[in-house]
Amino acid sequence: MAQMNMIQALNSALDVMLGNDPNVLIFGEDVGYFGGVFRVTDGLQKKHGLTRCFDAPISEGGIIATAIGMGAYGLRPVPEIQFADYILPAYDQLVSEAARLRYRSGGEFSAPITVRSPYGGGIFGGQTHSQSPEAVFAHITGLKTVIPSNPHDAKGLLIASIECDDPVIFLEPKRLYNGPFDGRHDRQLRTWAGHAAGEVPEGHYTVPLGKAATVREGKDVTVIAYGTMVHVALGAIEESGIDAELIDLRSIVPLDIDAITASVERTGRCVIVHEASRFGGFGGELSALVQERCFYRLKSPIERVAGWDTPYPHAFEWDYFVGPARIAAALDRAMEA
Template sequence: MRELNMVKAINDALDVMLARDPDVLVFGEDVGYFGGVFRATEGLQAKHGIRRCFDTPIAEGGIIATAIGMGAQGLRPVPEIQFADYILPAFDQLVSEAARLRYRSGGEFWAPITVRSPYGGGIFGGQTHSQSPEAIFAHITGLKTVIPSTPYDAKGLLIAAIECDDPVIYLEPKRLYNGPFDGHHDREIGTWAGHPAAQVPEGHYTVPLGKAAVVRPGDAVTVLAYGTMVHVALAAVDETGIDAEVIDLRSIVPLDIETIVASANKTGRCVIVHEASRFGGFGGELSSLIQERCFYGLETAIERVAGWDTPYPHAFEWDYFPGPARIAAALRRVMENT
């Protein structure tokens, strides 16, 4: 075991897979010599060579198109999109080619690519560096969407994604790069309190895609979250003292609906938390799935706590996404409404 923060755990996963599998390639904007804007690929080019970890032009469509071609020929490319906001120029490649290649070719070709990208707020990046587009990708049949919340999961999920034969969108919460966090925001200094690292096993291991984690058992209410919001939700539960069961989805496609349903039927109440805008967010799909399967077990309406339905505000970032106070208010409402 080693003490690693999330960005170091991601770096370690890439290092392990580059050493383990000669078909793995890492590339993107500034990922080579510079080591990435968040240093997730630091040292990989020096260790594994310029043919295994290399820089690309600023052309997201070209990056993903190249990755798809490599995957179709038997390689396992891991392209990085520098910020998730920049991925839209490559959206047609992901939707029309990567997601459909296996089916269009009758299984003759497939696209075992893992698209890494930092996402979400935390750096005051505003509308072009802080968006949370996970619901867009969840809608595309053929893509898997993975979002870790701890260094342990970040490494294990990334290795599992790289070894998967399907295209995977691997979104990395920027606020967790140097975490994990306890979720309490200090508005004065604009940071999150928390320990800088966590225990991560050395070498190769995987965390299965599509398996949620119950990070806090409870009997009163089910809280569903992923990424940064797992830690913020835990902070809200601590504030209220409510016996909540907090579930980290870890991947939203495939979704561990069995764990979700079992918890919702047990507690009879549910609060869904995500950083993306509420309207059209993935929380709406979660709410529908739970309502369809747990209607007679629910004691009250399902609550959603999410980002504002506005373009991402630069100056009001900490008000835009859910904090412990907003989540705590939702928890109290579902406990009062029976």
């Protein structure tokens, strides 16, 4: 075991896979010599060479199209899109080519690509550097969408994604890159801790895609979250004094609906939390699934806590973020109904 923050854990996963599988390669904007804008690929080009980790032109569509061709040829590329906000020029490639290649070719070809991208807020990047577009990927049959919440899971999920024979969108919460934070207070949420976040195995291991984790057991209400919101929700639960069970989805496609259903059937209440805007967000799908499967066990309406349905503000992103107070209010409403 080694102490790592999420950046170090992701770097370790990429290092392990580059060493273990000659078909794995990494490319994207500034990922080579510079080591990535968030330093996730730092040192990998020097260690593994220019043909295994290299820079690409500023062309998101070209990056993903090239990765799809590499995957069909038998490689396992790990392209990086510098910010998730920039991925839309490549959306057609992901939807029309990567997601459908196996079916369209009758299983003759596949697209075993893992598209890494920082996502969410935390750097005052506003509408061009801080969006949370996970719902637009979850809607596409044939794509997997993975969102880790801690270094241990980040490394294991990334290795599992690279080894997967289907295309994976791997979204990395920027607020969790540099270390843990205390989710109970907005003041502490503003601080990026530079210390390690936990113990992470140094070698090869995987965390299975589609398997949720129970972060906290409880009997009164089920809270469903992923990514950064796992920590914010945990802080809200601890402050509220409510005996809530917290489920970290880890991947939204595939979705561990069995874990969600089992928890809500026990508690009879459900609060769903995500950073993206509420309207059309993945929380709506989660709410529908819970209602369909647990309707006769529900003791109160399902609550959703999400980002505002407004353009993402630069200067006021901490007012836009879902904070502990808003989650605690949803918990209170669920308990009082």
